Amino acid sequence: xxxxxxxxxxxxxxxxxxxxxxxxxxxxxxxxxxxxxxxxxxxxxxxxxxxxxxxxxxxxxxxxxxxxxxxxxxxxxxxxxxxxxxxxxxxxxxxxxxxxxxxxxxxxxxxxxxxxxxxxxxxxxxxxxxxxxxxxxxxxxxxxxxxxxxxxxxxxxxxxxxxxxxxxxxxxxxxxxxxxxxxxxxxxxxxxxxxxxxxxxxxxxxxxxxxxxxxxxxxxxxxxxxxxxxxxxxxxxxxxxxxxxxxxxxxxxxxxxxxxxxxxxxxxxxxxxxxxxxxxxxxxxxxxxxxxxxxxxxxxxxxxxxxxxxxxxxxxxxxxxxxxxxxxxxxxxxxxxxxxxxxxxxxxxxxxxxxxxxxxxxxxxxxxxxxxxxxxxxxxxxxxxxxxxxxxxxxxxxxxxxxxxxxxxxxxxxxxxxxxxxxxxx
Amino acid sequence: xxxxxxxxxxxxxxxxxxxxxxxxxxxxxxxxxxxxxxxxxxxxxxxxxxxxxxxxxxxxxxxxxxxxxxxxxxxxxxxxxxxxxxxxxxxxxxxxxxxxxxxxxxxxxxxxxxxxxxxxxxxxxxxxxxxxxxxxxxxxxxxxxxxxxxxxxxxxxxxxxxxxxxxxxxxxxxxxxxxxxxxxxxxxxxxxxxxxxxxxxxxxxxxxxxxxxxxxxxxxxxxxxxxxxxxxxxxxxxxxxxxxxxxxxxxxxxxxxxxxxxxxxxxxxxxxxxxxxxxxxxxxxxxxxxxxxxxxxxxxxxxxxxxxxxxxxxxxxxxxxxxxxxxxxxxxxxxxxxxxxxxxxxxxxxxxxxxxxxxxxxxxxxxxxxxxxxxxxxxxxxxxxxxxxxxxxxxxxxxxxxxxxxxxxxxxxxxxxxxxxxxxxxxxxxxxxxxxxxxxxxxxxxxxxxxxxxxxxxxxxxxxxxxxxxxxxxxxxxxxxxxxxxxxxxxxxxxxxxxxxxxxxxxxxxxxxxxxxxxxxxxxxxxxxxxxxxxxxxxxxxxxxxxxxxxxxxx
Numbered sequence: 012x013x014x015x016x017x018x019x020x021x022x023x024x025x026x027x028x029x030x031x032x033x034x035x036x037x038x039x040x041x042x043x044x045x046x047x048x049x050x051x052x053x054x055x056x057x058x059x060x061x062x063x064x065x066x067x068x069x070x071x072x073x074x075x076x077x078x079x080x081x082x083x084x085x086x087x088x089x090x091x092x093x094x095x096x097x098x099x100x101x102x103x104x105x106x107x108x109x110x111x112x113x114x115x116x117x118x119x120x121x122x123x124x125x126x127x128x129x130x131x132x133x134x135x136x137x138x139x140x141x142x143x144x145x146x147x148x149x150x151x152x153x154x155x156x157x158x159x160x161x162x163x164x165x166x167x168x169x170x171x172x173x174x175x176x177x178x179x180x181x182x183x184x185x186x187x188x189x190x191x192x193x194x195x196x197x198x199x200x201x202x203x204x205x206x207x208x209x210x211x212x213x214x215x216x217x218x219x220x221x222x223x224x225x226x227x228x229x230x231x232x233x234x235x236x237x238x239x240x241x242x243x244x245x246x247x248x249x250x251x252x253x254x255x256x257x258x259x260x261x262x263x264x265x266x267x268x269x270x271x272x273x274x275x276x277x278x279x280x281x282x283x284x285x286x287x288x289x290x291x292x293x294x295x296x297x298x299x300x301x302x303x304x305x306x307x308x309x310x311x312x313x314x315x316x317x318x319x320x321x322x323x324x325x326x327x328x329x330x331x332x333x334x335x336x337x338x339x340x341x342x343x344x345x346x347x348x349x350x351x352x353x354x355x356x357x358x359x360x361x362x363x364x365x366x367x368x369x370x371x372x373x374x375x376x377x378x379x380x381x382x383x384x385x386x387x388x389x390x391x392x393x394x395x396x397x398x399x400x401x402x403x404x405x406x407x408x409x410x411x412x413x414x415x416x417x418x419x420x421x422x423x424x425x426x427x428x429x430x431x432x433x434x435x436x437x
Numbered sequence: 438x439x440x441x442x443x444x445x446x447x448x449x450x451x452x453x454x455x456x457x458x459x460x461x462x463x464x465x466x467x468x469x470x471x472x473x474x475x476x477x478x479x480x481x482x483x484x485x486x487x488x489x490x491x492x493x494x495x496x497x498x499x500x501x502x503x504x505x506x507x508x509x510x511x512x513x514x515x516x517x518x519x520x521x522x523x524x525x526x527x528x529x530x531x532x533x534x535x536x537x538x539x540x541x542x543x544x545x546x547x548x549x550x551x552x553x554x555x556x557x558x559x560x561x562x563x564x565x566x567x568x569x570x571x572x573x574x575x576x577x578x579x580x581x582x583x584x585x586x587x588x589x590x591x592x593x594x595x596x597x598x599x600x601x602x603x604x605x606x607x608x609x610x611x612x613x614x615x616x617x618x619x620x621x622x623x624x625x626x627x628x629x630x631x632x633x634x635x636x637x638x639x640x641x642x643x644x645x646x647x648x649x650x651x652x653x654x655x656x657x658x659x660x661x662x663x664x665x666x667x668x669x670x671x672x673x674x675x676x677x678x679x680x681x682x683x684x685x686x687x688x689x690x691x692x693x694x695x696x697x698x699x700x701x702x703x704x705x706x707x708x709x710x711x712x713x714x715x716x717x718x719x720x721x722x723x724x725x726x727x728x729x730x731x732x733x734x735x736x737x738x739x740x741x742x743x744x745x746x747x748x749x750x751x752x753x754x755x756x757x758x759x760x761x762x763x764x765x766x767x768x769x770x771x772x773x774x775x776x777x778x779x780x781x782x783x784x785x786x787x788x789x790x791x792x793x794x795x796x797x798x799x800x801x802x803x804x805x806x807x808x809x810x811x812x813x814x815x816x817x818x819x820x821x822x823x824x825x826x827x828x829x830x831x832x833x834x835x836x837x838x839x840x841x842x843x844x845x846x847x848x849x850x851x852x853x854x855x856x857x858x859x860x861x862x863x864x865x866x867x868x869x870x871x872x873x874x875x876x877x878x879x880x881x882x883x884x885x886x887x888x889x890x891x892x893x894x895x896x897x898x899x900x901x902x903x904x905x906x907x908x909x910x911x912x913x914x915x916x917x918x919x920x921x922x923x924x925x926x927x928x929x930x931x932x933x934x935x936x937x938x939x940x941x942x943x944x945x946x947x948x949x950x951x952x953x954x955x956x957x958x959x960x961x962x963x964x965x966x967x968x969x970x971x972x973x974x975x976x977x978x979x980x981x982x983x984x985x986x987x988x989x990x991x992x
Contacts, residue, residue, distance in 0.1 A: 065827055127862045163672065164689025186689070190673070197676040201686070208860030209778075210873040220652040222682050314862060 017338030017359040023063065025360045026087040026333070032399045033363055034083070034331055035409045040076035041416050042183075043093075046423025048430065055115075057094030057101040059326050060086055069094075069326075070101040089335050092326040096188075114324035116189055119165075119182035119198065122327065123151045126176065127314040133244055133252060138336075140176045140354060143243040148178050149349055150235050151313035154228045155180060156346060158202060162224060167419045169412075170344040172357055174334025178344070179327060183419060185426075192321055199320040204228070204312050213259055215308040217301040229304055232311045237279065240310050247278040256285075259309060260302045264288050330412070333360050342408040343415065358404035366403035498580035501560060501623070502615050504631055504706060505713075509585045515729060518589060522737055524557045525586035529607035536610055537852060537905065542617055550614060559583055561618070592730075593737035595717040605714070609707050616699055628698065633705060635668040638692065643667060646685065650692060653685035657694055665694045668701075675701055755801050757810050763800075765885075767935035769928045770869045770911055771854060772796050774881070778865040783818025788858055789866040790829075792849055794836050799848035799929035804837045850927045851905050870895070870904040870911075887914050 044053045058071040060083075073079040083091075095114035097104070104112045125144060129136050134143040152170055159165045159182060169181040190198070204225065207214045217225065246252045253272065257265045271284050285303055292300035319325055332341045338359035344352055400409050513521075531553045539546040554561040560579035574582070587608070594604035619627065643650075643662055650662050675691045677700045678684040684691045693701065755763070764776040775793040779785050785793065790811075797807060811833055815825050834840045851868065860867040869878055875896055882892045891914040898907035909925045916938045923934050 130862060161688070162686045164687075186673075193676055194673050197672075197680040200680040201682055206859065206861065207874070208862060208864035208867070208872065210774075210860075210865070210869065210877050212874050212877065214862075220655060222653055223649045223685060224682060226652075316861070318858075 017361045019335060019338070021361060022089060022333070022335060022338070023087075025364050026089070027084070028364050028367070029333065029360055030080075030084045030087060032367060033403065033405060035400060035405075035412065036076055036080045038409060038412050038416060039331065040079065042412075042419075045183075045185075046420060046427060048423055048426045051100075052096055055096045055098070055100055057097060057114075057324075057326070058329075059092040059094060060088035061090035061092075062086060062088055070104050072101040072103075089333070091329040091332040093329045094326040095324045117323050117325075119187040119190055119195055120320060120325070120327050121155060121180040121182075121199075121202075121315050122173075122177065122319040123148060123155075123179075123313055123315055124173075124177040127316070131244075131246075131310045133246075133249075138176055142353070142355075143239075145354060146235055146239040146243065147311065147313075148354075149352070150231060150239070150311050152178060152180075152344075152346065152349060153231045154313055155202060155315075157227060157231070158224060161227075162201075163198065167415070167422075168346075169330065169415055170346060171328075171330045171341050172339075172344055172352075172354060173328060174332070174339040174341045174357070175337050179341075181327075181330075185422075192323055195323070196317065196321045199315060199317040202313070202315060203317065204308055205314050213305070213309075215305045215312065217305055217308075221301070221304075225304075225308075228312060229307065232307045236307055236311065237282075240307075241278040241282055244310075245278060246310060247281040253281075256306060259306050260285070260288070261292075261300070264292065264302070340405060340408075342405070343412045345411045363400070363403040363405050367399050498577050498584070500627070500630075501562070501580065502612070502619060502627060503584065504709060505584065505587050506709070508588050509581075513585060517585075518730075519733060521582050521586035522589045522593070522733065524559070524582070525590055526737060528553060528557050528559055529590075529604070529611065532607050532610050532614075533603075533852070537855065540902065541610065542614065547614070561615070590737065591714060591717050592721070593734040595714040596721065601711070601714050605707060605710050608710060609703055612706050613699065613703055616702060624698070628702065631702075631705070633698075633702065635670050635701070637666045637668055646687075646692065649685050649687075653692075654683050654694075654697075656696070661694055661696070665696060668693045668695070668698065670701055674704055676704060752801050753803050753806070755806075757806055760797075760810070763932075766915075766939060767932050769908055769931040770881075771867065771908075772928055773885075774869055775865055779814055783814055783816075784820070786864055786866075787832075788860060788864050790832070791836070791846075792854060792866040794833060795846055795848040796928050796932075798836060800932050804834065804839065807833055807837070848927070848929050851908070851925065854928070855904055868904055868908075870899050870907040875899060882911075885915070887911070 040053065043056055054072060054074050056072060057069070058073070059067065059069045060071060061067050071082070073082060094101075095117040098111065098113045098115055099107045125132075125135075125140050125147065126137055128144070128147055132144045132147070134141050156168060156170070159168055159180070165182050165184045165187055167183040169183060171179045171181065173179055201224070205214045240246050244252075246256055257268055260268065267288065268281075268284060272281055275281055275284065285306070289300065289303035292302075319327065328341060330341050330343055333339070334341065338361055339354075339357045340360060340363070342357055400406050532550065535541075535546050535549055539549075551561055553559075558574050558579050560576055560583055562576055590604065594600045616624065616627070638646075647659065647662055650667070651657055651659055669690045670693055672679050672686060672689055672691050675684065675693065678691055678693065678697070679686060684693060684697070686692075760776070761780075764773050768776065772793060775785065775789050778789065779793070794807065794811070797810070802810065808830060811829060812822070812825050815829060816822055820829070831840060836846050838846065854866075855868045855871045858866070860872055867873075869881065873881070878899070879892055879896065882895065887895070891910070895907045895910050895914075898904075898910060905925045908931070909921045912921050912925070912931060912935065913919065916935060918938060921934070923930070925931060
């Protein structure tokens, strides 16, 4: 897939173009305004910007879409974060009597970061990702999406690629936005199975009975386990990996397996031996011998940062923000195409800026040129404000975002009707 | 006895006391008109004062347990005000300590708590019988004390986020214990009386969900599903069950058998109390204007924490070069672990930086020293000086109250380290006795040259979830003493005690002596001083508040 060479130094020049012609302000406003059902919802929303030279400004807020556009085009932020809806306009928070300026609502959010899996992936570490470990994100999204919808009853979930090494989930239901800190923390805890820091070897411990949520999650992991863990990550191949896996089984079982593994080298067969041992242990009616499940979960189950989800006022990277290190746009992800999602195919800002001049006709033209098309800027921006994203690779993501908003809009309509009924407006 | 009265009128309205005939604890005061202040500050005259006699009391206190929805409507004396408040505070502190040392509602927990109830004259029997089978207050009188003391403590604990959180936590635990003790019939009665009506699911739905329900909770069997009603409760009303995944959750609703309805009740209690405290906080100025109440309430608010090591003593007495050796000799295990990780990785994540950074502040590092300390270590790692100044220096200054809200953050107590912000992948903070794998903990202790028998003693304590006792044992073993002679509840306390043992610092020793002396003065003095003449009033106040402190020095 084509992706123009991105250089962080170009960001300074590319951002103005991005915000002038590509950033989908209309959709963005449509989202954050939530149908205008609640007064001042957009106006009281906090944004924070990271500007050039790492200058960080908080408590930005805007009265209208137009004002948002103007300010962003003026400041050209390197990073955009979205915060909570406050009791007053954030940009006036200093004028509010201390103690009364409070965060009231915000989407329920989740942040899955690949570095949290460093102890269980062998292909990469730290900020790197590859197609092998990306499966972890796929698994995480499947498990969490199902749980948030089926268990918690949420309907409007926006999954966003962070631009480098993770994904975010924005739960936009009204009920979600109104959750208290305690409730958010409870939801995050419910979804957490992998616990423990550097000092813990066994991070997943299951006891009877196995909760339906865990069973559903295991079903998902099962689907990917052979390909991902046994083949791509080869966890039962190299000795160090094998040792790490065997550290998670009871001591007596470990000795048996170490013996068996001397003769059996094939990962799939080795795994079968582990499974057989587990079944044998479980049938002896000894409680809590679910080590084969525990291994699967420790290696594959989503690891979320509870602190990100807990706080009502927590700031999270905005969709359609640019990731300064990779240049990739934080794009919404269509879950229907989850298994084919390729983070390396996500457009970079340099690519889409380039595409503005040369629309995608299916060719892969890799020459990166300087974007100095001033004439186009003057024409397009003022009058028609046609978003040129349609000409670029960004198009399909904005389209998906539109469909997501359409889904939510149906519920806003109902809310507005109900509200006007209550107020007896004709 | 004193005749000054405190009159609670309607919700959160305090009537200032009537005319006094005799000198009070706080010295001669001008007589005040009987009047009251509403929330908005407008004056109203009361005509609703209730007389205390047996019948209304039986009505009001007919049930063992209550949600504390209605404030008390009677006069009480200032001495009752004091006694009730202090007794309840002692009870809540006991609850806090037992909750850390034992599994809640286990046999040991319940036994010890019940003993405390008896000692402090709080109600613990579900049936109220006025038979005075033993000397001392009747069950009804105990319930009255329970009622009034709760409302007094609300005044003291509504003022800050931390105080509110602590108060709510202990009251919820107290409530849980008492609700649990109610016989089933009374539990149902309580639910209906308090308007907790949730829908039950019909038989077909029960059948279709049978497997899921049985597999969601250890306590639910096929028979449970058949016999009991299952309630469909919105998940927001059952957060404790959701958090621990002890219940079946579908489409935003949890399915709870009747036997588990207590968690719902607790949640409801917690929410109500939280809202009530916020309201109380707003009417506080009226209370604070009463000079008799204000010192006591203030003191109650501080007493629970004991020493919080927030006021820096001995700033600058420790040099950065000493830290490595101090970490081995005088740091509790948690901080030693953090220090070692910092030296090894030249980095610590946020949780570790907070826990360790605040501890260092508590032992006396100045802001400049702290900045130098962290900077020099981080630079050895992947962080360059520039990035440090931009990203990390800010948060260190924040810790010292020099940025943002300018809150001077207090070093974490053991309770906080054990109970909040559990470490996850890449973290080294937390309490090693609580959060480390026992096997790894053992290795670490071996590395730190703790004897094998000592290690097994520690592991035994850890198994019993006595984390602070385990740390105390670690103290004893590493300092080669038989008995620590203090009750560990704070990492900075560990440090100070260690320095004492190792013979460091006359200043530290002097501080400890002062507090010990007040402890020896005993408990009774505070109340006896009520009889003294006005001239000694301020001195008495000082002594009384000092004695209050002594109640709570020992964790």
